[in-house]
Amino acid sequence: MRKLRAGLAVLLVAAFVLQPGLAALPAARAEAASTPTPDAVPTVAATATATVAPPATATPSIPNLPSLAAPVVSSVGATFASVTLPAKPDGFDSYGNQFYVKLFTAADATSGEIVLGGWQYSYTPWGTLQATSGTALLPGTNYWARFWLRDSLGREVLSDATSFATLGAPALPTLAAPVVSSVGATFASVTLPAKPDGFDSYGNQFYVKLFTAADATSGEIVLGGWQYSYTPWGTLQATSNAALLPGRTYWARFWLRDNFGRTSSSDATSFTTLGTPALDAPVVTAVLPDNVMVRWPAKPAWFDDDTMTEITLVACPDAEPCSSNNYAVYRLGLAIGGSRKIIPWGVVGQWAESNGLSFRPPTGCATW
Structure with a gap:
């Protein structure tokens, strides 16, 4: 027992002797850790990197089709009518494709279609008055007018219909005698x-x-x-x-x-129309063996120098008009050689053989 107690005492003493070293151990470890080693690579503390997500892209919403009021119809005649187009729909420029004014001959306003006017959306003359042609409609007939729109997505919309009746054919004008x-x-x-x-x-x-x-x-x-x-x-x-x-x-x-x-x-x-006017008879002022002197008549009021083609002075063996062949003839006018000569109205002129005329009796005639 004494030996056991003595042994425990020894162990306790040894424990107290070793205790100071144990207390110094953490300090030594800290010193060693803070002293760099020549071959040691410095350790950099890891930094956490945050991942940033790209901003979300908003999907544009597709607008509803515009609401179209029923057309206003005016200036209705027997074969024509006018329709005022609506104002341009707000915010629809990027979606509009076509715009039409349509007339229908059936009360359901879906059949018997006649296109009054149609445009690409961007060229539509919004707010203007549009008329049918003079022969587009029939007199005394009922029609229904509608606006029609198609967008670039293929969607369509029709306005309510406006009905109107063309007038009957007007009476023909009364024309007085000319x-x-x-x-x-x-x-x-x-x-x-x-x-x-x-x-x-x-x-x-x-x-x-x-x-x-x-x-x-x-x-x-x-x-x-x-x-x-x-x-x-x-x-x-x-x-x-x-x-x-x-x-x-x-x-x-x-x-x-x-x-x-x-x-x-x-x-x-x-x-x-006036008949062929008469000419005054020639006045012979002198008669010689190979020529005569003749006074031309005064210019008749009906004679047109610009359009009359010919005037002829003819010597005939009797009082009846005769052919100019083989007779003494003097002609003036466009019909002679294609050139106009001045007609000597009222002037005394010589009618002579020296002008290429002949006063000899024609063959077969003994005398004049």
């Missing part, structure tokens, strides 16, 4: 009437016609004809100088056709 003036042997003039009121949208053609028969329906000669919109209303229109025959009676009428194919004629006005 007033004929300046009547000559081969020409006459006719004054056109004033333009009929309210018929611009329906007129198609207008003519002045002359007839050679008393019923004023046959032997037609057209003095002048025009498309209705180009008719020179109220002006004086003349025939050409070669259109009519001398001493002939004619009947003049106005004639009109409208866009429906209907025609109207005025009452007829008759007139008679």
Whole structure:
């Protein structure tokens, strides 16, 4: 027992002896750790790196189709009408593709379609008045108008329908009988009437016609004809100088056709062209063996130097007109050699063989 106690005492003493070394151990370890070793690589503390996600891309929302009000229809006639386009829809420029104004002939406004006007969306004349052509619609007919829009995604929208009825075909204008003036042997003039009121949208053609028969329906000669919109209303229109025959009676009428194919004629006005006027007889002032002196007549009022082709002085063996062949003849005018000579109206001139004329009796004649 004593030995056991002595042994425990020894162990306790040894423990107290070793205790100071144990206390110094942490300090030594710390010193060793802080002293660099020549071959040691410095240790860098790891830094945590945060991963940044890219911003999310917003998907643009597709706009709803615009709401289109029913069309406003105005200026309705027998064959036409006008529609005012709506204002351009807000915020739809990037999506619009086409815009139309459509008319329908059925009450459901889906069948019997007629396109009044259609445009690419970017060229649509928003807010303007658009009219049908003069022949697009029928008189006295019901129509339904709608706006139609398609976007670039293929979606479509129709407005509500507006109904309207075209007017009946208007009565044809009453045309008074022509007033004929300046009547000559081969020409006459006719004054056109004033333009009929309210018929611009329906007129198609207008003519002045002359007839050679008393019923004023046959032997037609057209003095002048025009498309209705180009008719020179109220002006004086003349025939050409070669259109009519001398001493002939004619009947003049106005004639009109409208866009429906209907025609109207005025009452007829008759007139008679002048006959072939007489010339004064030549005055022979001297007669010699190989020539005569003749006074030319004064210029007749009806004679037109610009259009008359020839005047001839002929010596004949009797009082009847005769052929110029083998007779003493003197001619002036365009028909002679293609060149005009001045006609010596009222002048005394020599008619002689020296001019290439012959006063000898023609073959077979004993005397003049």
